[in-house]
Amino acid sequence: MPDKKKILIRIGSLRHGGAEKVLVTFLKNLPKDKYEIDVLLNLYSGKYLAEVPSWINILYLNKGEMITTNRLQDLSKKAGRVLFQKILKRFPVLLYKGKLNNKKYDIEFAAIHGMRDEILGSPLKSSKKIVWIHNDLSQVKNYTDEEIRKFFGFDVIMVISEKIEKLFKGLAKNDAEKQKIVRIYNPVDTDEILTKAEKPVINYQFTEKIPTFISVGTVFPQKGFDRLLKVHKKLLDEGCKHKILIVGDGYDFENIKTLKKELGVDETATMLGFTDNPYPYFKNADFYILSSRYEGFPTVLFEAITLKKKIIATEVSGVQEMLNYGELGFITENSEEGLYLGMKKAMTDPESFSEYTENLKNYTMPFTLKNSVEKIISILDTF
Structure with a gap:
């Protein structure tokens, strides 16, 4: 041998x-x-x-x-x-x-x-x-x-x-x-994602009539969680009721936590920290949101696609390919304003996301x- x-x-x-x-x-x-x-x-x-x-x-x-x-x-x-x-x-x-x-x-x-x-x-x-x-x-x-x-x-x-x-x-x-x-x-590993998604949610309460936007990733400035929270605050002030759930840890964690407090959104935005199984949270959330300033190929979107989530993503490297050039999710401009328009659309015109849901039903991952x-x-x- x-x-x-x-x-x-x-x-x-x-x-x-x-x-x-x-x-x-x-x-x-x-x-x-x-x-x-x-x-x-x-x-x-x-x-x-x-x-x-x-x-x-x-x-x-x-x-x-x-x-x-x-x-x-x-x-x-x-x-x-x-x-x-x-x-x-x-x-x-x-x-x-x-x-x-x-x-x-x-x-x-x-x-x-x-x-x-x-x-x-x-x-x-x-x-x-x-x-x-x-x-x-x-x-x-x-x-x-x-x-x-x-x-x-x-x-x-x-x-x-x-x-x-x-x-x-x-x-x-x-x-x-x-x-x-x-x-x-x-x-x-799509099989692993689907299996793990069946586990129970721990330390978080989803509210049936209030949409939850989940974002998962290492808490670095690259991920744009600061602008996500600012958009969250703006939409709340306009009367759009919703919740934000950030899953992940990283060196910017305390800064984002402080910003959350300064914005006065501690009741509606949760920072869960790191979990080795984020998939039950994915499964139970209404929307997956990618707020990144830049990426290479955000693997987390594969996970959201696997779990057939309604997706909003900033236009960073890899997103067009992964979302099949807009067939599988809503791609926004890479800015705070882009995130705002995407989230507002999700709440004021939820029917517009049914097309993505339909496309995801029959979608087979090529990767x-x-x-x-x-x-x-x-x-x-x-x-």
């Missing part, structure tokens, strides 16, 4: 982000007899750690929860972690000789764009290098065209939407660079878990 292919995968942690969830879904569906995989985390932390198959080896630079505050008692620990990680990034030979035990990998894989320099700076010159781009980098701070072009140092650039594919193809200087770009939709996993495996197997 041939030797198993040795693969190193790098990601910051396995906390509650979309890229982390997608990576773990992919790992759970890999054949264990073909590969020897080491996942190297900057921080051994996260809800998805428990879901990583036991045959995959998890390594880490630091252990413990992410430190998101600047409290005096946390500063030395936070600074120590940052310094340690910076030293290993600057002198990767120390990492490869020590933590990685001089292992010779066939493939080195950056599971997020933020691991670009760590993988491209690897002392292993013979390994093939892959990056997985989950965001529209043209919308991400500090990512100039020159910065984005550095990704062409990889052998394969996996992108998750048509918009990101166009961005990279537009920056490619020749056919060889264009051929490095491969579009692969995020693997989503299957099996297809995505098989395509990624085929890339691993070309090396």
